[in-house]
Amino acid sequence: MISDRILGVEGSKSVGLASVLMKLRKEGRDIIALNVGEPDRPTPDVVKEATAKAMRDNHTRYSLVEGIPELREKIAQRFERQTGRSISPSQVLVSNGSKQTLYNIFQAMLNPGDEVIIPRPYWVSFPEAVKLAGGVPVFIDAPDLQLPVNAIEAAITKKTKLIIVNSPNNPSGVVYKKSDMKKLAALAVKHNLHIVSDEAYEALIYDEAEKFSFAEMDDEVFKRTIHVQSFSKTFMMTGFRIGFMIADQTLVSAINKLQSHLTGNNCTFAQYGAVAALENETSIVPPMVELMRSRRDLCLELSKGLFEVETPGGAFYLFPKVTNYFERFKDSAEMATFLLEKTGVAGLGGSAFGMEGHLRFAFTASETDLREAFRRMREVLL
Numbered sequence: 544m545i546s547d548r549i550l551g552v553e554g555s556k557s558v559g560l561a562s563v564l565m566k567l568r569k570e571g572r573d574i575i576a577l578n579v580g581e582p583d584r585p586t587p588d589v590v591k592e593a594t595a596k597a598m599r600d601n602h603t604r605y606s607l608v609e610g611i612p613e614l615r616e617k618i619a620q621r622f623e624r625q626t627g628r629s630i631s632p633s634q635v636l637v638s639n640g641s642k643q644t645l646y647n648i649f650q651a652m653l654n655p656g657d658e659v660i661i662p663r664p665y666w667v668s669f670p671e672a673v674k675l676a677g678g679v680p681v682f683i684d685a686p687d688l689q690l691p692v693n694a695i696e697a698a699i700t701k702k703t704k705l706i707i708v709n710s711p712n713n714p715s716g717v718v719y720k721k722s723d724m725k726k727l728a729a730l731a732v733k734h735n736l737h738i739v740s741d742e743a744y745e746a747l748i749y750d751e752a753e754k755f756s757f758a759e760m761d762d763e764v765f766k767r768t769i770h771v772q773s774f775s776k777t778f779m780m781t782g783f784r785i786g787f788m789i790a791d792q793t794l795v796s797a798i799n800k801l802q803s804h805l806t807g808n809n810c811t812f813a814q815y816g817a818v819a820a821l822e823n824e825t826s827i828v829p830p831m832v833e834l835m836r837s838r839r840d841l842c843l844e845l846s847k848g849l850f851e852v853e854t855p856g857g858a859f860y861l862f863p864k865v866t867n868y869f870e871r872f873k874d875s876a877e878m879a880t881f882l883l884e885k886t887g888v889a890g891l892g893g894s895a896f897g898m899e900g901h902l903r904f905a906f907t908a909s910e911t912d913l914r915e916a917f918r919r920m921r922e923v924l925l
């Protein structure tokens with residue numbers, strides 16, 4: 544009954560765990576969920592109020608497939624403020640979360656057999672979305688968690704079409720070095736490739752010096768880069784489902800055609816909420832980033848003597864190496880299951896992200912919960 548296309552992909556492991564946790568909680572288990580890739584803070588009131596007002600004002604009907612003009616204009620202005628590159632609002636296309644943005648891009652760009660380079664560790668949906676478009680994921684190991692530029696160059700073939708770059712990275716939290724991003728851009732130009740730059744965590748960078756966008760490079764690089772961003776993490780709006788791309792006009796038009804048959808516009812009144820988010824960015828985003836920075840520092844402190852971990856320069860994930868526990872556990876998935884069963888702390892095994900030997904914990908929980916989670920893990924592991 545089910546198509547080969549769907550049989551060939553895996554369900555999202557991170558989404559799948561949510562229903563297991565719901566069941567455990569119903570059974571009365573005390574769960575500390577460090578598996579969740581979304582801020583635990585509520586959506587800001589100004590955003591909720593603007594969304595409710597948009598509904599009262601009857602912005603409840605179809606809108607333009609590519610997004611309401613006010614939102615696309617504000618996104619274009621923000622992009623210019625951040626990167627110094629002026630773009631037309633017509634280069635912006637709004638979709639149902641950047642998950643759909645990525646899906647759209649692969650559907651619009653890949654022919655059967657086209658290869659897409661994906662550095663490991665990677666966000667769970669990249670390979671599956673590539674496969675759904677008939678593409679072939681080509682994984683490149685990044686043992687030091689940085690962008691593996693030399694190994695990427697070695698893997699380029701005649702069939703290579705895209706390279707996915709996700710910085711700050713989910714799951715590692717690593718912000719790729721500017722110098723490596725520049726080398727990668729040069730590779731894309733040399734080999735006539737495109738870069739999909741997934742910037743879902745662009746606002747969550749803890750050291751300002753590390754901020755860098757491909758858009759700051761020359762026109763040749765910009766032409767080859769598809770910038771993918773999202774309101775989900777930056778503005779605590781995961782349920783609004785607003786993601787967008789900024790790209791070359793030809794690609795935006797092709798994706799507009801695709802989206803017109805797929806979802807049409809995304810929720811009209813939610814887009815008005817997104818406009819309010821951008822208008823209030825300076826009061827919304829810095830406190831959230833500060834909160835996450837303090838939690839990151841706390842987790843690093845609590846990890847001492849328990850986990851060997853790279854300092855995450857961005858996002859809200861800790862990705863400790865746990866191979867020193869592998870005399871007790873056969874792999875990271877087994878270790879994550881053990882921790883959930885014995886301590887109620889939910890994390891994810893690195894294999895879900897293509898990198899065995901690690902666990903991923905999201906520090907999207909209160910300081911009290913984080914302290915308690917690490918206390919419990921210390922108790923059963925040491």
Ligand SMILES: Cc1ncc(COP(=O)(O)O)c(C=O)c1O
Pocket residue numbers: 580639640641642643666709713741743772773774775781784785786
């Ligand atoms: C790297 C990365 N890209 C994209 C997304 C998708 O986010 P959304 O669809 O909510 O915009 C996520 C969500 O976890 C992510 O971690």
